Amino acid sequence: MLAIVGAFLSLLGSAFFVLAAIGLLRMPDALNRMQAGTKATTLGSILFLLGIGLMRPDFLGRIIILILFIVLTNPVSSNALARAAHAWRDRIGLKMTPDALAEAEAEAAALASSTAEAASAKPTSEVQHDA
Amino acid sequence: MRTLKARLIGFLGLWVVWLLLTSPWSAQEALVGALVAAFISLLPLAGRSPLGDLRVTPKALAYLFLYFFVFLKALVLSNLDVAFRVLHPKLPIAPGIVKVKTRLRTSLGRLLLTSSITLTPGTITVELRGDDIYVHWINVTAADSAGATAAIVQGFEKYLEVICG
Structure with missing residues (x-):
């Protein structure tokens, strides 16, 4: 039962990855691509990892650490990328x-x-x- | 100088990560992990740790627990919102950078607030200057500072104010 729930969560997570990929292709400029791409991966990777954790309960502790590290590091790198993109906004054609x-x-x-x-x-x- | 509270929270954090890493547990590993975590948290490191800003009253801990769910709800809702915009044939976005104000004073509170804003899709923190947070917003519905603050920040801030002022 737990394995089925886990598989379903993983599927849902990978669906968010697909959406992120579509967003990367469709969005017009760097910052909007970050919104669609790096952001949809937060819920995507959290669900995906949780699903694996439910399918293999002996990994659950390590999975939680992975989620924790993603949640801690993702905003920092996103912020650095956003600042860099904004500083170069004229050269990469950002429209806001x-x-x-x-x-x-x-x-x-x-x-x-x-x-x-x-x-x-x-x-x-x-x-x-x-x- | 680090306060005793910051050291204690740091110790607990390190030890919990170690315990998660070594599950299934054995007493020996847990003990060695506790010793190493205690040693690291007692190191005379320079600078003050933001962990000391966390309040440890029962109310603050209850709000921290609630904040987890508030954040989760915001994460799911905004994920669905961005997913809708990505799939919509007309790509309904109106990107812009808005200035929002925060009432939080401590560095941990600001770290949590800006990170929460960045983690919820649709908003990225670009810059923090003084009390002003500059947020890239995928669909600007309120260009003025007050309206944007109400839309982006206040849901999180209400809880973070209690957790870490």
């Missing part, structure tokens, strides 16, 4: 209608240039890409 971060950076850059005489005020490298 409200871009609060770019506005904040433009404000910071304006503030920095207005006080440019002060030696300590230097714009960040992200701002230098904008121009």
Whole structure:
């Protein structure tokens, strides 16, 4: 019985992987691809691993550790990728209608240039890409 | 300097991971794991650990338990939402970066909040500056800061405020 539930969960998880793959193909730019791709894999991999854990109960402890590590590391790498993509948004053609971060950076850059005489005020490298 | 609480939580975390790794258990392995975990958690490491921000009152622990399910629900719902957008022939997305505000003060609270936002599909934390979190949102329904905060953050924040302020 447990094996059947596990197999079903694994199937459901792999269905989310398929959706992630379709999303990767269909989404227009880098950040949206991350949304569809790396994100659908969270539930996908959690369900997939849980399914394997239910089919083989002696692996369950290690499976839980794997899920824990995915949950801990996935946001960090996603955040790094998103920041990098945003810093290069003009070169990779990102389209965002409200871009609060770019506005904040433009404000910071304006503030920095207005006080440019002060030696300590230097714009960040992200701002230098904008121009 | 690390507080005693941070060291205790660190010890428990390390030991639980070790126990999960070595299941099925034997007393010898558990004992050695406890000794090594105690040694690591007592190392005089520099900097303060975010683990010390966790509150250990019964209410906070109950909320931590509840938060698990709140997060799970958000994860499933947003996964289905993104799946719907991916499969929809017209690809109904309106991506944008919105600024949301957080009331959380501790680093652990902010870590949990930003990680939860990133793990739920449809939203990625791009940047954290002061009290402002910049979130890439696949379908912006509220461009202003207050509306976006209500939509993205407040469901998690209500619980995280109790768990780790």
